[in-house]
Amino acid sequence: MAMGRPREFDADAALDQAMEVFWRHGYEGATIAQLTEAMGINPPSLYAAFGNKEGLLKAALDRYTAKRAAWMEGVLSAPSARDVAERMLMGTADSQTDPDNPPGCLLVQGGLACGTGSENVPFELAARRALTEDQLRERFVRAKQEGDLKQTADAAALARYLSAVSAGMGVMASSGADREALRQVANVSVKVFEEQSTT
Amino acid sequence: MAMGRPREFDADAALDQAMEVFWRHGYEGATIAQLTEAMGINPPSLYAAFGNKEGLLKAALDRYTAKRAAWMEGVLSAPSARDVAERMLMGTADSQTDPDNPPGCLLVQGGLACGTGSENVPFELAARRALTEDQLRERFVRAKQEGDLKQTADAAALARYLSAVSAGMGVMASSGADREALRQVANVSVKVFEEQSTT
């Protein structure tokens, strides 16, 4: 019963471009004109595929987190809480200063505060940041069970701490901090875990 | 030779209101209509007094940092590097969750990424964040001279670390983290300084 004209652009490739625009300019700072130009399509194609600007952001965020999932698995698979923290923060330092991407982290750069009508966006970003924190907390609970983290350690507090440091590094990266500066922060931050470790 | 009609509103009180709007909605999210309503004035008065929206932001930032200067002096006057860090982070946790202010920190909430035409704003905020970091670094250099911080400690790295943690706490506060959560982060963060102290 007639399938209609097929889409001519690659949705994932277009999302990669949209992701970069949101990353660099934030949700409110990114305009549809910039997005469509980067994606190589016209507005009607964008709206047909993603609904509206916020729908496009969500799709781009999904792709962002999906890409990071593999990396995050590598982080969580480190043998100890201390090594989890080190991989997490060093990887964050490197990815936030990767010249292939805009500086910082999309989940921070995307928008902490938005104007009327976009109040949803900060929540959307925060929810995705919280997912990483949850994974870290569970990993630290396991570390206590496995004995490489002190029984007195607070898994939730340590996860929150790592989450805060990562976000803070994102803020610094977005304002021009270089890789070496972020690695310094990561090195200092990891010391907390050495003190909380049993080894 | 004729001084003209005097201003009818209190510029500082108006700036306090503008500050809050920028804080809550970010630079781009804040509209002139919201600002003028909060300030209790009309657009021509705003433009006569502050030039344009960016000029108003700078004036609000000046007032923000001026208000914090006294608090910052109290932080820096703590007797040791470790106590500086504790006062800094605990004070940050409290002020970022003070119900009298919007959550988070204006210097982070104001805008990390902006659209075309406002590229200056993120730099403006970053420059003011950097001032605090400079003060901390100098304080830690002094702490090394005074001997309460190890000679092997890196004053610049520690200052950067505190700056990153504060910014990260601001991100968390803006997405709803409560005071207790931020204090946990502060408590964990301070441990780094205990390890770097001579006592």
Add this chain to the structure above:
DNA sequence: CCATATCTGTAGTGAGCACTACAGATATGG
């Protein structure tokens, strides 16, 4: 009291925004 300089309020202005109507193009199902 007058001339002048500055502020205030009303009522816009052009520009840029997210979003879309519509017509033509291109595929599938029969």
Add this chain to the structure above:
DNA sequence: CCATATCTGTAGTGCTCACTACAGATATGG
């Protein structure tokens, strides 16, 4: 080959934005 369903490109739409022209108000200096 035809009917249909979906995509694409052009060319807008109404709306909101930062910003301002202008006229009336209110102070000072002489």
